[in-house]
Amino acid sequence: MDITDAMRAVMKQYDLTEPMVRAIYSGRNRQILNCGPRTEKALVDRGIMHPVNSDLTDRGMEVLTALQVAQGTVATTPAPAREPIEGGIVTTAGTTKGSLPKHADHPDARAAIQALNNLKLAELTNHFDPEEGADVRGFMVEPRGHGRVAVYWVFAGRIRDHNGNPFKVELQIAADKLSKAGWRIESKSVFCVFAWRPISEIAEEPSTPDGWTPMPVHIHAGDLVEAKTATVNGEPKTITVRVDRTPWLVNHRTTALSDGAGLIPVFTDTLRVVDETSASPVLPTLEESAAAAKAFFATQPREVLHEEVIYTLQTRQPGGEWQHLYTPHAAKTLDEAQETIDDIKALSEPGWEYRPVEVRRTLTALPHQPAAAADVEPGSVPARKLRSGYRIRIRGEERHVWKVTFDRQARYLRVYTVPPKGENPEFWAYGMGVNDTAELIAVGPAVDITSQLVDAAH
Structure with a gap:
């Protein structure tokens, strides 16, 4: 909220302090x-908040009116109504349902709104402030680019409850709706649902200003990457798709594809610099792209074991x-x-x-990369x-070791x-702090505990 x-x-x-003002604004319409x-006690002591009903008293409504007059809020001229688009977002007088007005025409946002299918949608403006939107309730979709969206449940203008916890039930309902519509749901997100649009819905994007024409490419785990034809500066060129994140990439676009089993981020229209002094980039070879793709598919995704949001000053x-x-x-x-800042x-x-x-703390389990014992030096880990x-x-x-998990309650x-x-393998667990150490003897391929037990039984 901007304080004038x-x-x-x-x-x-x-x-009054700023938290008190935000609280007073949240009590509009009784x-x-x-x-x-702490804010509640301060407002009750000042006679602004009712100690039992937890709404504004007559004095509180007087203070709210004084603040609104001082803020100088005036009604803007309503925007002309647009014809609704099938599967699109309803727009009324500068507001949209389910998305900010600036995202109303985004194809990913429109597709997600359609997939949510009759769920309650939040009515939003481009100037939506969670601290001011006490009367806002429903789902909000934010496009994140390349077929990915974030879906929030907004209640009383907030995306988390009074204790700072996520709205798990509502988010699960949204995830189920999107999943049934063919969207791929990312796991381990906390305060929203991250989802990827089905590849069948991703249309070819328009040409970029530098002349590159990005194209969706269907690839699956284990496939060799095919050469594709694109138009570069008006001339047809044969390029290859490279799945890589090496630092010497100088130009790329990202397309997110789903083959039904998992998400595949694909880097398209990629260039490689010949050397540091060369101004003319060259295309990676098909062999380079195929090798990078195989390396990517052999890598397991990271697993988020714990995530929390805190605020530092x-x-x-x-x-x-x-x-x-x-x-x-x-x-x-x-x-x-x-x-705390006011104090x-x-x-x-x-x-x-x-x-x-705002700081997001995340404990992530990194993917295991098998290696020969001879290539690893023993020591404290x-x-x-x-x-x-x-x-x-x-x-x-x-x-x-066959697996490592994080106990959220005990924090070890x-x-x-x-x-x-x-x-029983579930009984063979050692509780360890994240910085406790064990002596590493050797590193080998990841363990399949089922096959280990079968071998032991025989």
């Missing part, structure tokens, strides 16, 4: 106020640069961070600025780097090893 000078005068008159416990003096501000505990919500401002020198910064196939010495015993890793006598 006139609004600050009202805030000073009624002794709704329950959306705020943290930054500060700067007049004319200075933003610097990290240490606090004993990171805030879990934006309101909590803003309340610090009260003790701060004039002119210093403060701001919250942190538990977070242990993978299936590692032979380790832990607590005086030599063990063979469970390192499962192959039972020496064919016992």
Whole structure:
């Protein structure tokens, strides 16, 4: 929310902070106020919030009216109504249902809205602010490019509940709808559903300004990559599709394809520089592309074991640069961070600025890359780097790792090893902190625990 000078005068008159103002705005139309416990107590003490009903009192409505007048909000001239497009997003007077107006014509957003099929859609404007949209409720689609979208459930203007938790039930409903429509759902997303449009729906994109013509390409795991013909500066050229992320790529476009079994990101129209001094790029060979594709398909995707959102603080003096501000505990919500900033401002020198910064913490299990034992030097290895196939010495015993998981409640890793006598493998787990170490003896191919148990039984 942008606080005007006139609004600050009202805030000073009624002794309000920015979290209080956001809470007051969330109580429009006599709704329950959306705020943290400290803000709630402050508003109740000022007679603005009802202590039992948790809505605005008559004094609270008076304060809200004063803030709205000071904000100078005026109704804009309604935009002319457009003819609805089949499968598109309904647009009314500068708002759209299910997507921001600026995304209304995006093909991926329109396709996702159609796939959600009769679910409640949020009515949004381009200036939608989660802190101000207390009356907004429904699904919101954001196109992320190349057939990928993010779908949020918005309730009372927020994408998480009062405790900072995701709306799991609503997000699962959206995921089921999209999945039934052929979309591929990414796993492990927290506050939204990431989904990829079916390849059958992805139309050929228009030519780019530099003359390259990107084309969707069907490839499957294990396939050789075919040479394709594209138009470069008006001339037909034979190019190949390269699945790679090497640093010497100088020009590429990304197309996301789904073969029904998994997502395949494909880098199309890729150039390779001959050497550092050459200004003329050359095309990668078919052999290079095929080798890169095979290497890509042999790599397992990363698995997100834990993810959380926190807010840290930054500060700067007049004319200075933003610097990290240490606090004993990171805030879990934006309101909590803003309340901390308000407390610090009260003790701060004039002119210093403060701001919250959203940080996403993710613990990721990296894919296991099998290697010969002779190529790996034994030594101490942190538990977070242990993978299936590692032979380790832990607590005086030599063990063979078959999987590593993360216990979200206890916040430690469970390192499962192959039972020496064919016992239940779920009971053979060592609890380890992410920085605890084990002695690495050798590295081998990932372990198939089922076949190990069959061998032991015989």
